Amino acid sequence: MSMDDEMMRERIRTDPGTFGGKPTIRDTRVAVEHVLAMLAEGVTPTEIIREYPFLEDEDIRACITYAWQLVSHEHIEPLAR
Helix, strand or coil: CCCCHHHHHHHEECCCCCHHHCCEECCCCCEHHHHHHHHHCCCCHHHHHHHCCCCCHHHHHHHHHHHHHHHCCCCCCCCCC
């Protein structure tokens, strides 16, 4: 089930003064790209929340939804080998 856009916007924020305007989770200094990198490395959402106890499951889902929305309308080219 996809996260509703409004709920995602409440969790993902951009501020030009934080990480050069890169998206972060709520009012924290945890960047969306950092969470996505951890997930890509195989870190589970439970492990991420253990490391950052102020995060919630919905924050992790919001990061995934944000990334999905960015690529959902992109034309993806195969990577050159």
